[in-house]
Amino acid sequence: MTQKLLSWYDEHKRELPWRDKGNPYYVYLSEIMLQQTRVDVVRDYFQRFIAEVPDFNALAQLDEEKLLHLWQGLGYYQRARRMKEAARIIMNEHQGNIPEDLDELLKLPGIGPYTAGALLSIAHDQKAPAIDGNVIRIYARLYLLEGTPVDRELKREVQEHLLHDLPDERCGDFNQALMDLGATICKPRSPLCHDCPLQEDCLAYQEGVVELYPERTKTKDSPIYEKTLLVFSNDGNIGLLRGEENLLQGLWRFPTIEGHDPSHLTNPHYLGERKHIFSHQVWKMKAYAVDGSMEGLHWVPKNKLHDYPMARAFSWLRDLIKQENNETIEAKKS
Numbered sequence: 001m002t003q004k005l006l007s008w009y010d011e012h013k014r015e016l017p018w019r020d021k022g023n024p025y026y027v028y029l030s031e032i033m034l035q036q037t038r039v040d041v042v043r044d045y046f047q048r049f050i051a052e053v054p055d056f057n058a059l060a061q062l063d064e065e066k067l068l069h070l071w072q073g074l075g076y077y078q079r080a081r082r083m084k085e086a087a088r089i090i091m092n093e094h095q096g097n098i099p100e101d102l103d104e105l106l107k108l109p110g111i112g113p114y115t116a117g118a119l120l121s122i123a124h125d126q127k128a129p130a131i132d133g134n135v136i137r138i139y140a141r142l143y144l145l146e147g148t149p150v151d152r153e154l155k156r157e158v159q160e161h162l163l164h165d166l167p168d169e170r171c172g173d174f175n176q177a178l179m180d181l182g183a184t185i186c187k188p189r190s191p192l193c194h195d196c197p198l199q200e201d202c203l204a205y206q207e208g209v210v211e212l213y214p215e216r217t218k219t220k221d222s223p224i225y226e227k228t229l230l231v232f233s234n235d236g237n238i239g240l241l242r243g244e245e246n247l248l249q250g251l252w253r254f255p256t257i258e259g260h261d262p263s264h265l266t267n268p269h270y271l272g273e274r275k276h277i278f279s280h281q282v283w284k285m286k287a288y289a290v291d292g293s294m295e296g297l298h299w300v301p302k303n304k305l306h307d308y309p310m311a312r313a314f315s316w317l318r319d320l321i322k323q324e325n326n327e328t329i330e331a332k333k334s
Contacts, residue, residue: 001142001201002165002174008197009177014039014184017046019176024098024123025055031115032083036076036279039183045074056096059087068250068309075312076279077251082110100124122172129162130175131155134182140214141186141204148217222282228262229287229317230255231271232297238305238321239297252308254287254317255294266291272320276313287317 013019016039018030029049033042049070053059062084071080086108090096098119099105105116117130129135136149139158147154167174185192193205204210231254232239243251262268268288276283300308305318 001198002167004197004201005177005181006167006170006173009173009180012180012184013176014180017043024119025059026050027123028056028098028119029059029083031118032079032110033074035079035110035115037074041074045071056087056090059084060091064250065309069307072251072309073312073315077249077311079110081250085109086111098123100126102128118175121166121175125169125171127163127166127168127171129159129166130178131158131162132179134186135162135178137188137214138178138182138186138198141210142198142202144203144207144209144213146215148215150217154214222277222280224282224284226258226260227283227285228257228260228265229285229314230257230265230294231287231289231317231321232293233289233302234293234299236302237299238302239293240300240305240308241296242298243311250309252298252300252310253314255297260284260286262286262288271317274316278313283313285313285317287320 016030018026026046030042030046033046033049052066052070053062064081064084067080067084068077071077074080089108090098094104099108100120102116102120105111105119106113111119114130114132117128120126120128121130133149136154136158139145139161140147140149140154143157143161145154145157165174181196181198185196189211191210193199193202193210196202196205199205202210204213239255240252241255243249243253262270265288268290271287271289273284273286276285302321305321310318
């Protein structure tokens with residue numbers, strides 16, 4: 001089975017800008033970016049990032065404002081901060097090299113068991129499992145393993161099988177082959193079993209129950225919050241605040257109040273609305289241009305708004321303001 005998978009990978013692997021470069025920094029950066037983010041989103045971000053920040057040394061010394069600006073739109077901004085801190089430790093304590101010891105890797109900020117396994121196998125070709133949702137799904141189907149992807153017992157069984165299947169050489173290729181197989185063939189829904197190199201080995205395929213494995217995780221509905229975004233303007237400048245809470249720490253944002261009642265606002269003019277889904281909550285936002293000001297505003301020229309790192313939850317309003325062309329927010333209010 002191992003050889004079948006590696007042969008398939010040699011012929012069908014995805015062409016990714018961080019792959020097959022022999023550059024451990026590229027492996028590290030891509031794995032952090034790919035945490036909870038799709039490959040098609042990461043491609044362009046990765047290219048832009050390495051153009052500005054080519055190695056661990058540059059990352060360790062990067063100004064946080066610049067870091068957040070390069071990262072804006074990827075979400076989960078703590079990943080970026082932990083990534084910089086890990087780079088500092090790598091430079092100061094590991095001579096600029098990714099640790100080859102699992103325990104040392106797991107000490108780095110932002111590194112969990114999956115990322116550690118991916119780094120050890122891809123960067124150092126160690127026989128280390130890298131178990132994510134794709135791998136759990138593939139192995140649950142191959143061996144008819146019971147449980148949901150979050151069940152510890154299922155993960156333990158997957159790890160046992162994976163350790164048995166990992167080759168003595170090309171461990172990184174094997175793990176990447178599983179990533180590609182799960183992303184392109186052994187998908188959660190409507191898997192392409194007729195194209196799968198492991199079709200003959202798959203017990204779920206033989207039983208005709210592929211889409212029943214693994215068992216679906218029951219998800220809870222995320223809480224929904226109503227937010228009103230305020231656009232204060234003054235002589236072509238727009239008022240922004242710096243995020244302080246964990247969700248938006250260090251990022252710029254528009255002033256925000258709870259609820260959707262504009263009746264207490266001064267001369268409100270409706271600009272638009274959006275819904276933004278975070279990992280654990282949903283914001284339903286409405287935006288209004290309003291008169292006045294408030295404490296703590298940082299006034300930014302309208303044509304410089306894109307120079308300020310901003311979470312995607314607010315970037316739609318920034319784009320909307322930019323599209324105003326010569327018709328200013330002040331004119332719209334009047």
